[in-house]
Amino acid sequence: MTNNLKVIVIGGGHNGLVCASYLAKAGLSVQILEARDSVGGACAPIIDNNGNKLAGLAHASYGLNMQILKDLDLPALPIQLSLDTISLSEDGSHITFANNSVSGRKISERDSKSYRGFIEEFKKYSEALDVLTTNIPPRLKDMDWHDKKTLIKIGWNLRFGLGKKLMREFLRVGGINIFDVLNEKFDDPAIKGAIAFDAVLGHKMGPRTPNTVLSYLQKISFGENNSLCRSDNLSTLLEEKAKSLGVKILTNSKIDRIIIEDGICKGVKLESAEIFKSDLVISNADAKTTFLKFVGTEYLDAMFSHRVDSIRQEGAVARINLCLKALPKDQNLEGDKLFQRLIIAPDMQYVEHAFNHSKYGEYSDHPILEMIINRVEDRGPSVNSITATISASFAPYDLKGGWGKNRNLFVNRVFETIEKYIPGFNNLVKSYELLTPCDIEEQYNCVGGHWHHGEMGIDQSFMMRPVHGSAQYKTPCKNLYLCGASAHPGGGITGLPGHNAAKQIIRAI
Amino acid sequence: MENFDAIVIGAGHNGLTNAAFLAKAGLKVLVLEKNEYIGGATASLELHKNWKYSNCSYVCSLFRPEIYQSLDLGRHGLEVVPLQGSVTFKQDGDYLGSYHQSDLWRREVARHSKKDADAAVRFDADLMKWCRLIRGFLLRTPPDPASFRPRDALEFAFLLKKFYSLSESELYEFIRFFTMSIANYLEQYFESDVILAHFSGGSIIGTGLGVYSPGTAYVLLHHAMGDVDGNVGSWGFARGGMGSVAAALSSSFLSFGGTIRKSSEVKKITVSNQTATGVELVSGEIINANAIISNLDAKRTFLKIIDESDLPEDIVKRAKNFKIRGSSGKVNIALDGMPIFSALPDKSPLTLGHMHFSDTLERLERAYDDWKDDRWSSDPYVDMVIPTQYDPTMAPPGKHMMSVFVQYCPVSPEGGWDDKKKKAFGDTVINQIGDYSPNFKDLILHAEIRTPHEIEKEVGLTEGNIFQGELTLDQLMFNRPFPGYAQYRGPLKRMYMCSSSNHPGGGVMGAPGANAAREILRDFKRKNTTPEDFGDD
């Protein structure tokens, strides 16, 4: 039925690769056009100025959704890549999150028990929502059979999956902030700080911002085999899989525009003026880039365009690539601990204060940080370097006065902060590179340089993601689809937007 | 000793509303009040000789006209006089005036941004859509989403039908409105700082959230969906101060044969066999009744006047986790004359309405940042009114009473409140006003400074929260006050709740009191005396 349909996927990020693979598997002839010199997007390894190969922008993830691994016959990320999370403390009493439990010198039995209960509870919420995240978000009016089925399943999962009591609890906490929930559950500020960190990293939200329970649920994968991993070779795996399924990949192919004739998408034109005609075009680019840049408002309704333009997607995380002279020596981070995911978010007030600045276009005085130091065996071609990657927040896209002369000042803030937690760190830095959200915008072709192609507030989620009128992977233009993190269920290295989009496209043809 | 069908604990406006409807249905009702005056937060107190202060709530618009009519409050002495507009002063000496006359208002907005003047048309229409929807739910009992009882299912069907009267894109916009921050919501319409700030203020009054916190757009509705004589969004003064609301309600209640006892603090609700049987007063007196109705907030009700051992465990936990953050203060001032506001032209009508001094979203948000760290805002958002410009009953001729609502003020600053801090807080507010009015400070005869601490101590609002519980998604509709207990029935048999801790929440609305009465009368198989929504189609 679909054998000779020609499909173009704009952008070979992980979602583009997943979507392309599913479509190729379904018998479509798929061509990926990637603007950069390699596919993988935020998962693609970064080669720094010294030639070191570093983890991509998303240096840690839970890996793709299990269903996708199964469908595409992909291996789960090897266990040796798995990461524990160590939340650093100034006094050295760090706490470790591993295997759904928390440990540390000062952790009380009560908190440690609460943590297991908390994970258990959130895991159930996450399972109840699974049917929503792995499906096309239903429309609320003019529903088709699938929409009704999804809605009924969600209702069923909430009522019978969770049970009356937990359903009520979920309806209570679902829309609120992580700050209140954590205060209800824990005593230890460090546990609260670390969980809040996960709820806000990548967003322009603080722990007190309502919606952070949702962003936490969307961020964390609670599956048994889904532990946090370095996502080093994910892009290679996906690229090889796509190719093996017959997907053609063309890199260094920047899109100039998507060709729309009489409301129907006919193909794309590259900046090189080359034209690719196709039956379907699927955009892995963010909604703003897709609609405002590639399609053009001339082909769209005015209020729809305004909604797209109003999407909040100003990034707030900077990436720092580091070359170190030597590994840090810290008695509290001995052996393997040094190579885990180290975070700095000692308590919720700290995180909230860090966030406060971003509201006014300032970077944080005391940023929240996530650092991964590479193991020796993972080092790139230049084996003499010791490298590390840092995600530093909050570093707003719309910094007052621009990033220009603030770049060094900000990096100094970051290093000063680390110094407090890992004494001697400052002196170990040989060189660094900073990617601000503006650089990320530029290099990854994503407006605002936002990790998730748009904040994950409720108002920009589900059937409102990226905007209503284009929330079911379809767009106002016939034969043009979205498959990126702009679409439901949003950012993170889950592959779900790509998976769901493929489902919708196969259904539509 | 006398026997009562029902005892209402607390003579706030919801307690009195509730009691009046019960008495109207023929029940024998006793209202117990701990203070020597009734009204709770709707009180007019003479705190300075010859001056009457509306020292807590100060304006009135949400009070349901249905209740007003069915309790005949006009004949019982209530007069609500509409306010005329509002003004936001700018730091640069200019101002944005909000006039009721539509051409004036339009021209004024256009003075700041021509585009915003036109966008206001779209904003008004959209806001009215959401108002219409929500207003229809105010005088109804929320259904329990986890229940399968026909009544809940029918009510859900009713809500869904209302919801589905919207078009598809309006449905999504409504959900967005519910979950967005007021700042982000308004930024879809407006560009001018002062206009954004002007419209945002109503969204943070009384809440522990900032203008950039998701969920605040909805709070705007609590300040926009009220009406005076059908003019949606307009506000009114109760002539004689807010105490007139309580006075009219009590007069109506007494006319139905009710009894009010002041200075009668309840120590606890007596319970036997998981059934509320009566109350024990602080004096030791015990009064029994068939229904015990608490008009106290959920925290006080379940943590203070019921023994923990009498309650299911999860209720105690929920009550402890109930969010009822004090975030507001109040400064009430007796003035020797009318202050002059340098920015305003002579004889401007703008002093007749609400006055504000926060002209950017950033200032509003920074005010919130202070509060998050348990400090009062160094540059607070104030909502200031001078009702004596129209109300001759509250101050001597030529003199004025000024009511200044202050957002944000912490429940307890570092080290707790003391007189010095209280004065410093008051000075912050007075200095802010003084920056815009050169003669203001010289006119001050007396000032009453109220922090959340005073509000809690005197009125009994826990933490001084004016809504008796935050208006966040986790505490709205069927979640208010707790999931599973949103239908005004408590966890004990014959125990009910009628305070603003229940749907539809705070504001001088009377709706929780009326809704609770409807449920109680249902249980007692009495004729329903509570009114239905007037509707507007």
Added chain:
Amino acid sequence: MTSSVFQKSPFQARLDALNIVQQWTSWNGYKSAQVFDTIASEYFAIRSTCSLMDLTPMEKFRITGPDSQRFLNRLVTRDLSNLAIDRVAYVIWCNDEGKVLDDGTVFRLGENDFRLCAQHHQLDWLSISRLGFNVNIEKETDDIAALAVQGPTSFSVLNKVGIEGLDKLKPFQICQQSISGIEIMISRTGFTGDLGYELWTSPENALDLWDLIYGQCENGNFDIRAIGLHALNMVRIEAGFIMPGEDFVTAETAVRADRSRSPFELGLSWLVDFEKPYFTGKKALQAEALRPANRRLVKLSVEGNKPPADAFLYDKENGKRIGTVKSCVWSPILKANLTLSDIEFENGSCPEKIWAEIYYQKELEWKSSWSQCHVSHKPFWKNARASLTPPMKF
């Protein structure tokens, strides 16, 4: 504070002097006359001699810049790509759902220079619509004085005061003139359905322009009368022109979901062009075009002489209610009750019979009566003189 809320038109001094009944209203914030003298005299000035009306309060926007033509073509439902310089087009524009936001006229003043006249406040919608277009949008309502000169002798009056070339000016055409040192733009446009012109100039010239034209009345050459909104309303209904806010609720102000109207529902399908490039609402309108019509605003004349204002309409006497009268007028020329009425269609077609139940009072006593109604597919009143070029000379 001004002593009056009304904004003053540049013609205000003359309007104030001529208005003997002092009946004013706010039109977009301007002090605008409802009536100057009697409605009948003003009506007949439009239909038999010459009328003057201050159009300054009409919302006016200047749209310039390289994308202005593409911008406007994306805005309105009609194809403007062939609109020549110095031509005017009547247009409507819709929201995404294909519901009408407003109607107005587009004047093409130059290659990339347009004026859009609208009934309502449109700067918000224009600003939303400009995203992605390189255009400059200036609201110029207060910067342009506009005067409508309408009626069968309007051509002769303007000719007499020395405006040349009008004999060649066709309907919907524009010309520029300088007369007694006043720069004016003249368009052969109007809202009366009769011969007429609209004159545009800068506010400081307004009074001179007025005096120049009205002088032809004062010197006894012509009968010229200032007219108010009431008389205008009569003639626009006769001509079958709709009025947003009267005949339907504009989409951006509609609160209830079923109140806004599409071009089809307003009987304006001739303005919708599916062959042109994309415009806002096209997709929704294409979908609507496939469905049977569910309602239409129709030109409906009502038998008898009872005023059918606000009347309900039925499929037979005491039958099923099928609609309401939106605006109506007793036409002094046609001696008939004319209405624009919103009618629900059944199976995509207009009910064959329509009856109006009319409530009316005679000396405070209320009565009701039934009148049969007739759908008119053309303007109720049309006269060839309106479009003759050159126009008749007097």
